[in-house]
Amino acid sequence: MPGLTEARFVQYGGDEAGLICGYLFEGEDGRGRPVDSSEAARWLAAPELHEAGDDRQARPFAWLHFNLAHVNAERWIARHVLPHESFFEALNDGLHSTRIERAEQSLLAVVNDVNFDFAFESSDISTLWISVDRRLVLTARRQPLRSVDRLRTAIARGESMRSTVDLLDRLLHTQADVLVGIVRTVTGRIDGIEDSLLAGRLATTRAQLGGLRRVLVRLQRLLAPEPAALFRLLQSPLSWIAEEDVQRLRASTEEFSVVLRDMHALQERIKLLQEEIAAGVAEHTGSSLFVLTVVTVLALPINILAGLFGMNVGGVPLAQHEHGFWIVVAIVLSFTAIAAWLAFGRRK
Numbered sequence: 001m002p003g004l005t006e007a008r009f010v011q012y013g014g015d016e017a018g019l020i021c022g023y024l025f026e027g028e029d030g031r032g033r034p035v036d037s038s039e040a041a042r043w044l045a046a047p048e049l050h051e052a053g054d055d056r057q058a059r060p061f062a063w064l065h066f067n068l069a070h071v072n073a074e075r076w077i078a079r080h081v082l083p084h085e086s087f088f089e090a091l092n093d094g095l096h097s098t099r100i101e102r103a104e105q106s107l108l109a110v111v112n113d114v115n116f117d118f119a120f121e122s123s124d125i126s127t128l129w130i131s132v133d134r135r136l137v138l139t140a141r142r143q144p145l146r147s148v149d150r151l152r153t154a155i156a157r158g159e160s161m162r163s164t165v166d167l168l169d170r171l172l173h174t175q176a177d178v179l180v181g182i183v184r185t186v187t188g189r190i191d192g193i194e195d196s197l198l199a200g201r202l203a204t205t206r207a208q209l210g211g212l213r214r215v216l217v218r219l220q221r222l223l224a225p226e227p228a229a230l231f232r233l234l235q236s237p238l239s240w241i242a243e244e245d246v247q248r249l250r251a252s253t254e255e256f257s258v259v260l261r262d263m264h265a266l267q268e269r270i271k272l273l274q275e276e277i278a279a280g281v282a283e284h285t286g287s288s289l290f291v292l293t294v295v296t297v298l299a300l301p302i303n304i305l306a307g308l309f310g311m312n313v314g315g316v317p318l319a320q321h322e323h324g325f326w327i328v329v330a331i332v333l334s335f336t337a338i339a340a341w342l343a344f345g346r347r348k
Helices: 002-009 038-046 073-081 087-093 146-157 163-200 204-225 227-235 243-309 325-346
Strands: 020-024 033-034 062-065 098-102 106-114 126-134 136-141
Touching: 002 243, 020 038, 038 062, 038 073, 062 073, 062 146, 062 163, 073 087, 073 136, 087 106, 087 126, 098 227, 106 146, 106 163, 126 163, 136 163, 146 163, 163 204, 204 243, 227 243, 243 325
Parallel strands: 062 136
Antiparallel strands: 020 033, 020 062, 098 106, 106 126, 126 136
């Protein structure tokens, strides 16, 4: 069964070399055949792989995806793949902004993606390092990523790939689809929050909205490709990249631009919601302070008179009067009514 065959080669944590999955595309149909690290090493060492020929002519190529958390992954890559030294520099330079640039006769890409179990947390964004030449696509990550998993699933289902750049473009499109899904999910959340706000039963706090906004800002900052490097690549592509692949890469960048604009619009909506919630909180606080002030003002006359009439000194007015108590009550009610009229009249 195909599923059992693929399970022998595709392992979640990687095999003894840290290879999570590997596919060899050598048929005319462009479909990938799963390979393990041993077979991949033999294919990379084959002399016909390095024979000269037409760079644009269709030839077999492979995709190898590694788990950098495995201790043998970088060692295996350095021994069998021999990517450009800039690939290892990118692994350790600490710069995670999305970019695609030339490295002699290969492409180096640093792509940020969301974790497989993404839950709208800033820590759920990880980096994927990619090295692409005309015969090999090498990808490496430290945490499971959604877009790579979707691409792996698509290839396992039998989707065809024409070239290494086509596979890179498909990965970028898959990442854009993941971002579109995130934008739709956030849009649904914000629509619900706006409906609750209009209905007067909002349960979302400004802190929750702030966390969502920070995630979107980080996604936009990390996922926006560096325009200068990408412009240079598209203006003067490598000799082995077909014109059709260049157009596909250009379309991918435009799709990213649309998604990033949608993210910016969502950030503005969240900002407006935060301001609206802040205004509501300020209004509620003002109403509470007003009620407290009114109660204090209304209780002021009785407190003053109680203090005056409660002194143990001679000459307390109305002490011997037959209706002294009711007279004092009338005085207190009169002053309270006047204070209430002044307070509520000023409020209006």
